[in-house]
Amino acid sequence: xxDITNIKLPxxxxxxxxxxxxAVFALAVFFLKxxxxxxxxPTEERDWSVPPIADAIYDSVINRWDVRCKIxxxxxxxxxxxxxxxLTPALFAIGISSLxxxxxRTSFTKALxxxxxxxxxxxxxxxxxxxxxxxxxxxxxxxxxxxxxLVFNLRGLLLAATIAAKAVAITLLMExxxxxxxxxxxxxxxxxxxxxxxxxxxxxxxxxxxxxxxxEARRMSSGMQVRGFRKHTNIQTLRxxxxxxxxxxxxSFERTERVFDAMRARGYKGRFPEPAELHLKTSDLLITALxxxxxxxxxxxxxxICQG
Amino acid sequence: xxxxxxxxxxxxxxxxxxxxxxxxxxxxHRSNSRDLPKLAVVTxxxxxxxxxxxxxxxxxxxxxxxxxxxxxxxxxxxxxxGLGLLLQSLLFQFGGxxxxxxxxxxxxxxxxxxxxxxxxxxGDSMMRQTITGGLVGAGGTAMAAIILAAxxxxxxxxxxxxxxxxxxxxxxxxxxxxxxSAFTIRFLARVKPELLELSFKDPAKDxxx
Numbered sequence: 204x205x206d207i208t209n210i211k212l213p214x215x216x217x218x219x220x221x222x223x224x225x226a227v228f229a230l231a232v233f234f235l236k237x238x239x240x241x242x243x244x245p246t247e248e249r250d251w252s253v254p255p256i257a258d259a260i261y262d263s264v265i266n267r268w269d270v271r272c273k274i275x276x277x278x279x280x281x282x283x284x285x286x287x288x289x290l291t292p293a294l295f296a297i298g299i300s301s302l303x304x305x306x307x308r309t310s311f312t313k314a315l316x317x318x319x320x321x322x323x324x325x326x327x328x329x330x331x332x333x334x335x336x337x338x339x340x341x342x343x344x345x346x347x348x349x350x351x352x353l354v355f356n357l358r359g360l361l362l363a364a365t366i367a368a369k370a371v372a373i374t375l376l377m378e379x380x381x382x383x384x385x386x387x388x389x390x391x392x393x394x395x396x397x398x399x400x401x402x403x404x405x406x407x408x409x410x411x412x413x414x415x416x417x418x419e420a421r422r423m424s425s426g427m428q429v430r431g432f433r434k435h436t437n438i439q440t441l442r443x444x445x446x447x448x449x450x451x452x453x454x455s456f457e458r459t460e461r462v463f464d465a466m467r468a469r470g471y472k473g474r475f476p477e478p479a480e481l482h483l484k485t486s487d488l489l490i491t492a493l494x495x496x497x498x499x500x501x502x503x504x505x506x507x508i509c510q511g
Numbered sequence: 512x513x514x515x516x517x518x519x520x521x522x523x524x525x526x527x528x529x530x531x532x533x534x535x536x537x538x539x540h541r542s543n544s545r546d547l548p549k550l551a552v553v554t555x556x557x558x559x560x561x562x563x564x565x566x567x568x569x570x571x572x573x574x575x576x577x578x579x580x581x582x583x584x585x586x587x588x589x590x591x592x593g594l595g596l597l598l599q600s601l602l603f604q605f606g607g608x609x610x611x612x613x614x615x616x617x618x619x620x621x622x623x624x625x626x627x628x629x630x631x632x633x634g635d636s637m638m639r640q641t642i643t644g645g646l647v648g649a650g651g652t653a654m655a656a657i658i659l660a661a662x663x664x665x666x667x668x669x670x671x672x673x674x675x676x677x678x679x680x681x682x683x684x685x686x687x688x689x690x691x692s693a694f695t696i697r698f699l700a701r702v703k704p705e706l707l708e709l710s711f712k713d714p715a716k717d718x719x720x
Contacts, residue, residue, distance in 0.1 A: 359669065367517075404548065405551035438690070441687065442694050445694030
């Protein structure tokens with residue numbers, strides 16, 4: 204005999220409990236998106252491959268922290284968060300991540316943009332899971348009116364909320380991880396940690412040319428618009444976009460040849476000069492130890508206390 | 512659709528990283544090591560291409576292009592896709608950092624299969640290349656969708672509903688992607704056919720030339 208708690212609610216409450224929160228969430232995402240884009244468009248995406256002129260913009264505990272310790276700690280902590288199974292420790296993790304974001308003094312707008320980027324994928328879980336998880340014993344389900352086929356399972360909602368909380372907690376850490384040091388320094392730290400140097404160089408090169416090719420694509424698409432092209436759902440659009448894509452690839456491959464020739468002409472032999480010298484201090488290790496202790500505490504909390 | 516942080520069980524994320532690292536190393540080994548900087552620049556082009564949005568009724572879909580990447584880069588495609596996804600994750604949060612291994616497998620394995628299929632069956636005529644291009648475009652996306660659903664399902668039966676919806680959401684993309692790939696391959700066959708010959712193949716290791 205299954206031990207299921209049934210809560211019967213009249214049909215009119217379906218909009219109150221399900222549709223209205225959904226609409227509020229969608230509206231909030233929409234307005235936040237407009238707000239964030241408005242704030243980020245004038246300054247454009249900052250090109251991290253350009254070294255900063257002054258070190259003044261990098262001034263916080265996280266910035267002064269040794270880049271190797273930073274990478275190892277934040278990655279380990281992210282995996283610790285990803286392994287959580289209950290909502291309460293995941294909410295604590297959001298607290299820790301927000302605190303780090305605050306200390307690192309990175310841009311809130313960019314952190315917000317990152318959260319908005321995952322909003323679509325995460326809301327799929329929040330919407331689908333309460334209705335799709337199979338009903339087990341000890342579950343609490345809500346049935347609206349006579350619609351017996353539409354079972355709202357609170358366990359599914361809890362599961363989806365845990366996933367959402369973990370995703371938010373990890374996403375909030377990405378700005379402190381990446382924008383508290385120039386990208387070449389972060390990659391240098393990675394290569395000191397044993398990642399092949401070529402991998403870091405490839406990231407740096409594609410990152411640089413990403414911006415170049417985006418400009419190229421923008422130029423080509425304004426050219427198409429000037430000639431009267433508008434996107435619609437039809438085969439002509441697909442053909443035009445495919446030609447656009449092909450042209451972009453042809454131009455990029457040709458530019459790649461020229462770039463590579465130019466690099467070799469300047470004496471490139473598979474190495475870039477070192478962007479920074481790294482010194483490990485005791486305080487660096489202290490922060491790492493402290494943070495990893497917090498991560499372990501979260502896991503212990505998750506596995507022992509929440510398990511009851 | 513890229514998997515974000517916190518969704519997959521920890522064993523799958525770690526296993527995904529290990530498998531993806533091994534395949535990336537194999538892919539780098541199969542590419543000419545002198546060509547790696549070049550491959551990095553080409554990756555940027557695929558990255559930009561994947562940002563193109565196609566209107567689909569009231570919404571729009573963006574291209575995944577595992578098929579074209581595989582067709583143009585062959586065995587190097589896995590490395591290129593891993594790099595591209597790393598950048599997407601770092602810059603735009605498309606796909607979580609902890610799920611990077613799983614995401615790379617999801618896009619990279621179809622690209623490798625598509626690359627092999629395209630070069631096996633493309634033939635010489637433009638018509639045949641167009642059709643093969645369309646097949647790998649649609650097939651690559653379909654395989655990616657199936658792997659995505661399978662990865663989501665590793666979370667247990669609770670994730671079955673989400674996996675089904677994710678699979679269904681990819682159906683229109685499969686058709687669009689197939690048509691776009693066919694047209695793009697046709698364009699490349701007319702404009703720069705040498706791109707369709709594997710440009711990053713290590714001549715020393717090339718046994719079936």
